[in-house]
Amino acid sequence: MLEVxxxxxxVVFAFGSSAFSQTITFKGCYNLFEDQVYTFxxxxxxxxxxxxYITTPVTGDQNCGGLGTCELKIQWNNSLSRWEILxxxxxxxxxxxxxxxxxxxxxxxxxxxxxxNFGTWVENTAVTNGACGGNLTSSNSTMSGDVHASFxxxxxxxxxxxxxxxxxxxxxxxxxxxxxxxTIEISNTxxxxxxxxxxxxxxxxxxxxxxxxxxxxxxxxxAIHEFKFIKK
Numbered sequence: 001m002l003e004v005x006x007x008x009x010x011v012v013f014a015f016g017s018s019a020f021s022q023t024i025t026f027k028g029c030y031n032l033f034e035d036q037v038y039t040f041x042x043x044x045x046x047x048x049x050x051x052x053y054i055t056t057p058v059t060g061d062q063n064c065g066g067l068g069t070c071e072l073k074i075q076w077n078n079s080l081s082r083w084e085i086l087x088x089x090x091x092x093x094x095x096x097x098x099x100x101x102x103x104x105x106x107x108x109x110x111x112x113x114x115x116x117n118f119g120t121w122v123e124n125t126a127v128t129n130g131a132c133g134g135n136l137t138s139s140n141s142t143m144s145g146d147v148h149a150s151f152x153x154x155x156x157x158x159x160x161x162x163x164x165x166x167x168x169x170x171x172x173x174x175x176x177x178x179x180x181x182x183t184i185e186i187s188n189t190x191x192x193x194x195x196x197x198x199x200x201x202x203x204x205x206x207x208x209x210x211x212x213x214x215x216x217x218x219x220x221x222x223a224i225h226e227f228k229f230i231k232k
Contacts, residue, residue, distance in 0.1 A: 024053055024074065028116070028141025029100065029123075029132035033070060040074055042146065048191070050076035051112050051146070054094075073097065074113050080104070081190065083113040085121070099124045101136060107148055109187055109214045109226065116143035164215065168230040171206040173215070175199075180220040187214050205231055 022042040027035070040053035053074040071088040082104035086097035101121045106114025114121075121136035133140055162177040175181070181199035188194055189212050195203070199217065208231045215227045 022051070022053075022112075022146040024113070024143065024145040024147055026072075026141070026143050028136055028143070029128070030140075031131045031133065032128065037142075038070065038072065040072070040145075045111070046076060046078075048076060048078050049111055050078075053113075053146075072100070076113075077102070081108055098127050100128060100132070107214070107226070108189065108191055109216070110148045112146050112148055115147040115149040116141050118147075118149040162225060162227075164227045164229060168232045169205060170232045171204065172202050173205050173229060174202050175215075175217060176201060178217060178219060178225070181217055182220045183218045185216040185218070187216070189213075 024040040025037055026040065027033075027037045038055055040055055042051050043054045044052045046052055055070070055072055071092065073086045073088070073094055075084060075086065076082075077084050080102075082102045083106065084099055084103075085101040086094060087100050088094050089096045089098060101123055103114050103119045103121045105119035107118075116136040117138040123130070123132045123135055136143070162175070164173065164175050166173070175184075178199075184195070184197055184199050184203055185193055186195040186203075186205070186208075194208060194213070195205070197203075203215075205213075210231055212228065212230055215229055217225045217227075219225070
């Protein structure tokens, strides 16, 4: 356990997964974490249906420069509507973790975090003092696995040729090209569900306020298709 940036900063990163776990691999902030790959494992889902990822199990055998060993966590902060990369405060509990990066500009309706090239992972310089070298980008970091990189996501299934029109829309939005559609759900950019019903090919959105929305269609084979549209 070493003192960094004026506080005791003990971070532990370790590998560990099963064949069925969902993982994220990350390499970045080389001045603190060195030029090495860290693996996050999905450990659960929070009350907002957002995945939680931690470098587990914690074995304390992966060194990261002046920090000693590293333990990090990726989770959703619902009060601030953003994803965060957190560093443990030294107890292995994440009771009072240190915020290293945050991203509020990806697809906030997704259950997994955005990739390093989608939205902006902002460095929290109040903690790092700029040691990470700025916001995460594809040129200064790698981040792959269970991450999203688009407002248009297809989960647990293949994407057929689907049409959602018109977009922007005033009154009715039409959906075609789906196989075995079952339900429709529309949410606003704050993640609030504003419409939920059985699938229909022409959905009434005339009552929605002007703005940007996410249309999610679930099919009978458990595929989930997400589309961004603008209500005029």
